[in-house]
Every structure is written in structure tokens, then in C-alpha cells.
Amino acid sequence: MDNREQYLQMFFDESAEYLQQLNENVLLLEENPDDEEIINAVFRAAHSVKGMSATMGYERLTDLTHRIENILAKVRNKELQINEHIIDTLFSGLDYIKTLLDDIRANGEEVTDVSTYLRKLEEILENGGVIQEPVGADRKAKAGQQDFNAMLTLTEEEKEEIYNKMTGDESVYNIKVILAQDCLLKNVRGYMILKKAQELGYLAKSNPDQREIEDEDFGDSIYIKLVSSLKEKQINQEFADIIDVAEVIIHKEDKQAKVVKEIEKEEKKIQVDNNKKLREGLSNIQVSPTVRVDIKKLDNLMNMVGELLINKTRLEGLNIQSDVYQDIIQQLDRVTQDLHHIVMQIRMVPIGGIFNRFPRMVRDLSKELNKEIDLVIEGADTELDRSLIDELGDPLMHILRNSIDHGIETPEVRKEKGKSPAGTILLRAYQKGSEIIIEVEDDGAGIDTDRVVEKAIQKGVITADDARQMEERDKLNLIFQPGFSTSEEVTDISGRGVGMDVVRNVVEALDGQVFVESELDVGTRFTISLPLTLAITQALMVVINNEVYAIPLSSISETLLISPDEIMQVRGQDVILLRENTIPLVEAARQLNLPVEYGKYKEYEEIPVVIIKSAERLVGLIVDELLNQQEIVIKSLGKYLINIKNISGATIVGDGDVALILDVRNIA
Amino acid sequence: MDYTLRENEIMEDSERKQVVVFELADEEYAVDITQSKQIIKVSKITPVPNTPAYVRGVINLRGQIVPVVDLRKRFGINSGTGEKERIITIEYEDMLIGLLVDDIKEVLWYDTEKELESAPEIDTAVRQDYIKGVIKKGKRLIVLIDLEKLLFENRPVSA
Amino acid sequence: MSKRVLVVDDAAFMRMMIKNILIDGGYEIVGEAETGRDAIELYKELKPDLVTMDITMPEMDGIDAVKEILEFDKDAKIIMCSAMGQQAMVIDAIQAGAKDFVVKPFKPDRVLAAVNKLFNE
Numbered sequence: 011m012d013n014r015e016q017y018l019q020m021f022f023d024e025s026a027e028y029l030q031q032l033n034e035n036v037l038l039l040e041e042n043p044d045d046e047e048i049i050n051a052v053f054r055a056a057h058s059v060k061g062m063s064a065t066m067g068y069e070r071l072t073d074l075t076h077r078i079e080n081i082l083a084k085v086r087n088k089e090l091q092i093n094e095h096i097i098d099t100l101f102s103g104l105d106y107i108k109t110l111l112d113d114i115r116a117n118g119e120e121v122t123d124v125s126t127y128l129r130k131l132e133e134i135l136e137n138g139g140v141i142q143e144p145v146g147a148d149r150k151a152k153a154g155q156q157d158f159n160a161m162l163t164l165t166e167e168e169k170e171e172i173y174n175k176m177t178g179d180e181s182v183y184n185i186k187v188i189l190a191q192d193c194l195l196k197n198v199r200g201y202m203i204l205k206k207a208q209e210l211g212y213l214a215k216s217n218p219d220q221r222e223i224e225d226e227d228f229g230d231s232i233y234i235k236l237v238s239s240l241k242e243k244q245i246n247q248e249f250a251d252i253i254d255v256a257e258v259i260i261h262k263e264d265k266q267a268k269v270v271k272e273i274e275k276e277e278k279k280i281q282v283d284n285n286k287k288l289r290e291g292l293s294n295i296q297v298s299p300t301v302r303v304d305i306k307k308l309d310n311l312m313n314m315v316g317e318l319l320i321n322k323t324r325l326e327g328l329n330i331q332s333d334v335y336q337d338i339i340q341q342l343d344r345v346t347q348d349l350h351h352i353v354m355q356i357r358m359v360p361i362g363g364i365f366n367r368f369p370r371m372v373r374d375l376s377k378e379l380n381k382e383i384d385l386v387i388e389g390a391d392t393e394l395d396r397s398l399i400d401e402l403g404d405p406l407m408h409i410l411r412n413s414i415d416h417g418i419e420t421p422e423v424r425k426e427k428g429k430s431p432a433g434t435i436l437l438r439a440y441q442k443g444s445e446i447i448i449e450v451e452d453d454g455a456g457i458d459t460d461r462v463v464e465k466a467i468q469k470g471v472i473t474a475d476d477a478r479q480m481e482e483r484d485k486l487n488l489i490f491q492p493g494f495s496t497s498e499e500v501t502d503i504s505g506r507g508v509g510m511d512v513v514r515n516v517v518e519a520l521d522g523q524v525f526v527e528s529e530l531d532v533g534t535r536f537t538i539s540l541p542l543t544l545a546i547t548q549a550l551m552v553v554i555n556n557e558v559y560a561i562p563l564s565s566i567s568e569t570l571l572i573s574p575d576e577i578m579q580v581r582g583q584d585v586i587l588l589r590e591n592t593i594p595l596v597e598a599a600r601q602l603n604l605p606v607e608y609g610k611y612k613e614y615e616e617i618p619v620v621i622i623k624s625a626e627r628l629v630g631l632i633v634d635e636l637l638n639q640q641e642i643v644i645k646s647l648g649k650y651l652i653n654i655k656n657i658s659g660a661t662i663v664g665d666g667d668v669a670l671i672l673d674v675r676n677i678a
Numbered sequence: 679m680d681y682t683l684r685e686n687e688i689m690e691d692s693e694r695k696q697v698v699v700f701e702l703a704d705e706e707y708a709v710d711i712t713q714s715k716q717i718i719k720v721s722k723i724t725p726v727p728n729t730p731a732y733v734r735g736v737i738n739l740r741g742q743i744v745p746v747v748d749l750r751k752r753f754g755i756n757s758g759t760g761e762k763e764r765i766i767t768i769e770y771e772d773m774l775i776g777l778l779v780d781d782i783k784e785v786l787w788y789d790t791e792k793e794l795e796s797a798p799e800i801d802t803a804v805r806q807d808y809i810k811g812v813i814k815k816g817k818r819l820i821v822l823i824d825l826e827k828l829l830f831e832n833r834p835v836s837a
Numbered sequence: 838m839s840k841r842v843l844v845v846d847d848a849a850f851m852r853m854m855i856k857n858i859l860i861d862g863g864y865e866i867v868g869e870a871e872t873g874r875d876a877i878e879l880y881k882e883l884k885p886d887l888v889t890m891d892i893t894m895p896e897m898d899g900i901d902a903v904k905e906i907l908e909f910d911k912d913a914k915i916i917m918c919s920a921m922g923q924q925a926m927v928i929d930a931i932q933a934g935a936k937d938f939v940v941k942p943f944k945p946d947r948v949l950a951a952v953n954k955l956f957n958e
Binding site: 696711712714715716717782784785787 | 854861
């Protein structure tokens with residue numbers, strides 16, 4: 011497969027996903043016109059489609075999505091109020107996107123004329139969408155009927171089953187039960203609705219099905235195909251009487267139930283013929299044996315494994331003296347470890363999936379800016395957790411744009427500096443211990459810290475006074491400050507004032523870190539480090555001031571018990587000598603600002619020390635007691651307690667207590 | 679369908695609101711019941727270093743880590759801790775937060791028009807900004823707390 | 838005559854809340870129980886028109902209590918009081934024959950809507 015084809019395939023796949031998201035979210039928007047999260051979701055999805063379309067050079071799609079994005083931007087800024095007209099227009103816009111995509115698939119180019127529709131979008135932007143079209147009850151009803159056909163398609167077995175249940179005077183009802191928006195415990199309510207259906211007749215099919223309902227894996231509506239001898243009105247009433255049911259839409263199928271089978275037999279025959287044609291048409295398309303799974307289900311699975319681990323640990327804590335017990339524990343240990351491993355594996359995908367989007371972007375962008383840039387990609391097969399992949403695309407895109415825009419010089423300037431006319435951007439991923447490192451390195455102009463400072467002062471990020479006291483490194487880091495955005499123009503390339511602060515936020519939300527290093531006229535390197543896997547890690551449990559803390563094994567090099575005689579002093583700092591390395595000692599209690607007397611460890615006979623790897627050097631962390639090593643499930647401290655120094659999260663230990671997880675990266 | 683009928687009844691009743699009343703150093707305070715999720719007995723609270731003193735720590739609430747804010751310390755009140763200490767969990771923008779109080783008194787209806795007064799110059803340990811109003815029930819004065827301001831105006835950050 | 842209710846919850850606070858709501862709604866509270874075990878005994882003794890039943894309680898949880906009460910009186914009207922996150926247990930209770938459920942923290946209109954509905958049928 012050549013490159014263009016590969017891009018196209020990805021473009022189709024991703025556009026389809028975004029289109030799906032757009033459809034769902036616009037639908038939600040209709041119901042919650044003020045929900046910022048939904049507005050942003052639509053905005054983002056439109057933005058993504060725009061970006062991809064522009065990269066692929068599809069102008070109509072770019073135009074269309076750009077305007078949709080503009081509308082959402084206005085809504086977000088409260089300049090525009092969502093109304094039915096806007097929703098309708100958005101929906102037909104989504105249809106146009108689909109049509110254009112189909113065009114490209116079929117003909118390799120956009121065919122459909124969208125200029126009339128674009129004017130319609132402009133009108134909304136100008137008039138604030140005041141044109142109110144009548145709310146069509148018709149539309150709703152019609153949509154309902156279409157819904158039913160799509161939502162309640164029966165398999166042959168199900169049709170058979172219905173036929174067998176018939177005695178003669180029943181009718182087939184298609185019912186849509188819509189739950190109130192503030193419905194609590196939706197799954198229980200849904201279960202009650204199914205139970206009610208079973209009381210009223212034969213429940214032929216429901217969408218969502220019972221399992222999906224119990225897992226709360228559905229929206230606000232439940233579709234039901236019910237065979238019942240009761241009257242339509244009566245059935246309607248029975249469902250409407252259930253609490254939290256906002257609306258019941260019910261359609262009686264025209265045909266009497268007992269003739270259904272005959273008619274459907276005919277339909278089936280036609281369908282078979284069609285399928286045959288379809289299959290023939292598709293025969294050269296390879297179907298890979300994979301299953302697409304909602305990432306949420308994998309998250310659930312992960313949580314279950316977490317629960318299992320906690321209980322396994324509790325079981326181990328019982329410490330019963332019995333061979334059978336030991337045997338079971340060992341088996342359980344093996345099974346849970348394998349299970350964990352498998353779940354993690356399922357979630358891992360190669361980072362190439364996002365890297366592959368960039369060559370085209372770099373090429374187009376450099377052309378536009380009259381620069382010559384070689385993009386070198388290394389480690390595209392490095393795997394990381396799927397949920398990280400999803401979040402990383404945008405930050406990487408921003409860093410790359412930065413390098414192209416501000417890093418690499420024009421060929422003329424480069425020649426003057428004695429560099430080769432073509433600049434190089436290196437995009438590299440690799441695994442280092444339990445971290446994934448992603449680097450974006452360019453051989454461009456470097457970041458001029460004086461200019462950064464100047465701009466930061468001008469933007470009010472810092473004062474001139476602040477600047478005088480700053481070290482070079484801190485000056486560089488100003489680019490990550492909120493409000494220090496590089497571009498304010500709205501263009502196809504650089505987006506809407508999304509700056510490096512967003513990059514940092516995204517990375518930190520993923521429990522990662524981002525650094526920048528730069529040298530004038532030599533180049534700039536951005537480094538993102540991320541945890542290899544989420545959620546579960548091996549940790550050493552220690553006691554500090556009567557509380558249990560977990561230290562991730564990934565940051566520990568070894569543990570020691572030392573005697574006070576081994577402690578030496580170097581420039582007033584306690585150190586120990588370990589295999590000819592001088593290692594500074596720091597007291598955990600002091601690092602954590604715990605309200606205890608420091609230095610007491612010197613009175614101990616044996617001092618427990620955890621040698622940790624902190625910022626590329628070794629540090630001896632003095633704790634009160636070393637406990638065991640175990641797997642922990644990492645939990646967040648929540649959004650209320652954020653950026654707590656030296657604490658990265660919490661975990662629940664066997665007895666149900668909370669143990670905090672030490673973040674030793676910045677210790678000493 | 680009688681659903682709409684019920685909605686109307688609620689409309690008529692809208693000037694009545696329910697609060698959870700609790701005690702801090704012998705004064706009565708209240709939070710809106712719609713914001714409170716549950717009342718739990720105090721079990722082990724794990725202290726979190728490098729947080730302000732009023733962050734008492736975190737607890738495990740059915741697998742979720744929930745921060746606990748000591749309201750006495752938040753208000754700068756010095757009062758003894760007693761056996762009746764309780765944690766009220768409240769939900770705000772997806773965050774679950776526990777409030778540690780001396781004692782839970784009751785759940786109470788009040789009339790938003792007749793029984794609620796804007797924070798007057800009453801003598802209370804709490805800063806005026808954190809008060810939404812005062813509920814007057816006969817001789818009782820119950821301070822209605824503005825949770826949003828109290829919890830989120832100065833988010834705890836690392837010292 | 839107002840309907841007679843048995844309130845079951847191990848937390849006095851929760852009982853108080855639901856009592857206030859029901860009394861305001863015109864119901865009569867005839868008894869309170871703190872455990873599933875007590876609830877069954879009191880049900881047999883008082884034969885209330887309605888039971889509000891908590892799920893997690895010491896000495897027999899709400900679901901087992903529902904089953905036993907229904908065994909004694911198959912027409913018993915029981916409403917489950919659930920916290921968020923107890924979905925699976927509520928489903929069990931409904932399957933066992935509980936009529937409906939309300940979610941903590943209690944909202945008066947919701948509680949009364951659920952209760953009133955049982956007596957309108």
C-alpha cells in the first residue's frame with residue numbers, strides 16, 4: 011500500500027468515527043443546548059475533521075467544517091443561542107460531510123456542490139440563527155418510525171420465536187420509551203421497563219438488550235418490540251405510569267402478527283439476493299479478524315482486574331498455614347497476573363497510529379512557509395496504552411507546528427548560519443523503564459529566552475521584576491504558562507490560540523511530564539514522558555510517621571538497612587557510600603513536611619533507606635519501616651486535590667485503608 | 679399522564695427548600711440538601727502531606743478516594759473533636775468531597791422567602807463571604823454555607 | 838385514612854429524612870427498623886401498607902428482607918432506598934418483587950411520586 015492510500019484509509023476511518031461522534035453530540039446538544047462539554051465535543055470533532063481534510067487537500071470539507079466550527083465557537087462564546095434551526099442546519103451539514111466523504115471514496119474527489127449550504131451557514135453566523143422554523147411534530151413521528159426499523163431489526167431466530175409465541179389475536183408493537191433526563195439509576199429503571207414489557211406480552215426484542223441495560227450502556231431511550239393482545243392505549247399508559255418515563259412513542263405494526271412470518275419470508279428472500287450481490291462486490295476486500303471494542307468496556311475490565319487484585323492481596327493477608335491455601339494463593343496469583351497482562355496487552359497500540367498522520371502535515375506546512383523540512387520518524391512501533399494514544403495526537407501536533415513555524419529557519423537563513431538548507435525534525439518514541447518517552451527535536455533556531463521573557467512580560471504572565479530573578483531554565487519554561495500563546499490568528503494551520511499550556515495540561519493529566527531544552531541556533535527538543543501503563547503498578551510499601559505509603563518500584567533502585575555509623579557528612583549533608591557512590595540521604599518525613607521531629611533516625615539501630623532514582627541521580631530516602639512489595643491500583647486524589655507536592659495519587663490497601671503514592675521524581 | 683401534574687405541584691412548592699443542619703463549635707450551620715449525598719461515620723482518614731491544615735486527608739468511599747475538609751479548621755474554629763463527628767459528602771462538578779463536622783442535627787425545611795435572611799452582621803466565626811444567608815427558625819439561627827465559595831474560591835494547592 | 842408505612846434503614850439520619858418527607862406527604866409512620874431482621878418481625882406485627890427498605894444493613898440486608906417479607910405476604914408493597922452505585926442490588930430487589938426504588942439523597946417530590954403511584958393503581 012503506498013502512502014497516499016494509507017493516509018486515505020486512515021482519513022476515512024477517522025472521519026467516520028468523528029462523524030459518528032458529531033451525530034451523537036449534536037443530538038445531545040438539541041436536548042442540552044447550554045452544555046459546554048457537548049458544545050466543546052462538537053467543536054473538537056469538527057475541528058479534527060477540518061484539520062484532516064485540510065491536510066488531505068479537500069477544500070469543500072475544510073470549508074464546511076470550518077464554518078460549523080465557527081458556529082460552535084459563537085455558541086461557546088454565548089454570541090449565538092442554539093435553536094431548532096441551527097440544529098437542523100448542523101444535521102444537514104453532517105449529511106453533507108458524509109456525502110462528500112462518499113464522493114471521495116467513489117470518485118477520488120469532492121463532487122457534490124455545497125455552496126448553497128455554505129451560504130446557509132453564513133446566514134446563521136450573521137443573523138445569529140434567528141430564523142425559527144416551526145417545530146414539527148411530524149418530523150418527530152417520522153423519525154420515530156425510521157428509528158424503529160433501524161433499532162429493532164429481527165434475526166431469523168427471533169422472527170421464528172415470535173411466530174411460535176403467537177396464538178392469533180396479538181399485534182406487534184414498536185415502542186420507544188424515553189427516560190427523563192434527570193432519571194437516576196437508569197439501568198434499574200430500564201430493567202423495570204423490560205419487566206413491565208414482559209408482564210404485558212411477549213418481549214420479542216429490545217434495544218438496548220437486557221445486559222446492556224444492566225450495564226447502563228445506553229442513552230435515554232429503550233426500543234421495544236412487543237407482541238401483545240392488549241390495546242395500544244393501554245400499553246402506552248402502562249409504560250407512561252412508570253416513574254422517570256418522560257415519553258412513550260408507540261406504533262402498531264400494520265400487519266397482524268400471524269401473517270408477519272409469511273411476509274417476512276418474502277423479505278428475507280429479497281434480502282438474501284441483495285446480500286449475495288453485496289458479497290460479490292466486496293469479495294476482494296480483506297477482512298482482518300479483529301473486534302472493535304468500546305474503550306470504556308476495556309476500562310471496566312481493567313477496573314475489575316483491579317478489584318480482583320485488591321481482593322487477592324486481602325486473601326494473602328490472611329496468611330493461613332495450609333498447603334491447600336498456599337496452593338490456591340499461588341494459582342490465583344498466576345491467573346490474576348496473566349489476566350492483568352492480557353488486559354494491558356489488549357489496550358496497547360503502536361504509536362505509529364498517530365505518527366503516521368504527521369508526514370503529510372509537515373510537507374504541506376513547510377511548503378506553505380517556503381521551508382525545507384525532513385521529518386524523521388523513529389520508534390513508530392513503540393506501544394502504549396490506547397487511552398494515551400487518543401489524547402496525544404493534539405499535543406504532538408502542536409509541538410510539531412511550533413517546530414515548523416518557529417523552529418526551522420528558511421533555507422536562506424540556514425545557509426547564512428552555515429547549516430544545510432533543509433532542516434530536520436526528529437520524532438522519536440521509545441520505552442525507558444516503565445516510561446514511554448516521546449521526543450520532538452529540531453535543528454532550527456532554538457528558543458530565544460530574552461524574547462520569551464519580553465513576550466511574557468508584555469502578556470502579563472510575569473513582571474519585569476520576576477524576570478530578573480529567573481534562571482535560564484525557568485525562562486524557557488514560560489512557554490508552558492497559560493496566556494503565553496504564540497498565535498492569535500485563526501488560520502487553517504495554527505488553530506485557535508491553543509498554546510503550549512494546553513500541551514502541558516494534557517500531558518500532566520495523563521500522569522506524564524513535558525520538558526523543553528533549547529540552544530540558540532542549534533535547535534530545540536521537547537520531551538514528553540508518560541507512564542507505560544495506567545492504573546496498576548508494582549510498589550514497595552513503607553511506613554512514614556505511622557502511615558503507609560507506596561513507592562512505585564519503577565523509581566526504586568534498591569533498599570538498604572544501614573547503621574548510623576555508616577552515615578557521613580559532606581558539606582553539612584548526610585550521605586552514605588554505596589559501591590563507591592556518594593549518595594545523599596533525605597528524610598521522607600521532612601520532604602513531606604510532616605509535623606515530627608527531624609533527624610531522629612540517627613538514634614535507630616538500623617535505618618531503613620530506599621534508594622530512589624530522582625532526576626537522573628540516586629537519593630537515599632529514609633523511611634521508618636520497609637513493608638512488603640505488592641501490586642497497587644493507582645487512584646487519583648480527585649480534582650479537588652491537584653498538584654500536591656511529592657504525592658502522585660493513592661491506592662487502597664488490603665484492609666480498605668488509603669495509602670498515598672509517593673512521587674519521588676522531585677525529591678531532593 | 680400524571681407526570682406533568684406532579685411537576686406543577688413542585689413549582690408551587692418552590693419556595694420551600696431542605697437543608698442538612700450540622701453543628702460546629704455549638705453553632706448551627708446548614709448546607710443545601712441537593713448538594714449533599716450522604717452522611718458517613720468517621721473511619722480512618724489518611725492525612726495528605728503538603729496540603730493546607732484544613733484538608734484533613736482522604737478516605738476510601740467504596741473504592742473512590744474522597745478528600746475530607748475539616749470545616750472547623752477551614753473556619754479557624756477551635757473545638758474539640760467528639761464521638762459525634764460525621765462526614766457529609768457533597769458533590770460538586772463531578773467532585774465528591776467530604777466535610778467533617780462536629781455533629782449532624784437534622785434535616786429541615788425552610789421557606790426561602792420568609793425564613794431566609796441575607797447574611798446580617800451576626801456574630802459568627804465564619805467569614806461573611808462564605809455565608810449564603812441565615813435561616814431563622816424561631817430563636818434558632820442557622821448559618822447557610824456557600825459551598826462553592828468555601829471550597830473552590832481558594833483551592834488547596836501544595837505549600 | 839392515611840396509609841401506614843414502615844421505615845427501614847440502619848442510619849437514624851436517613852430514617853428521619855424519609856419520615857419527614859412521608860409525613861409531609863400525608864402518610865403515617867407506624868414503625869422503624871434498623872436491620873433486615875427487625876424489619877421482617879415488625880412487618881408481621883404491624884402489617885403496614887408500605888415499606889421503605891434500605892439495602893445495606895447489618896443483620897440481613899434489604900434484599901433478603903424483601904424476599905422474606907414477600908414470602909409472608911405476596912402483596913407487600915416495598916420501595917427500595919438506594920445509593921448511587923447499588924444498581925445491581927436494586928435490580929435484584931426488583932426481581933425479587935420490590936415495587937420501585939428511590940435514590941439517596943432523597944428528593945421529596947421523587948419519593949412521594951414513587952409512593953403515591955403505588956396506591957393509585
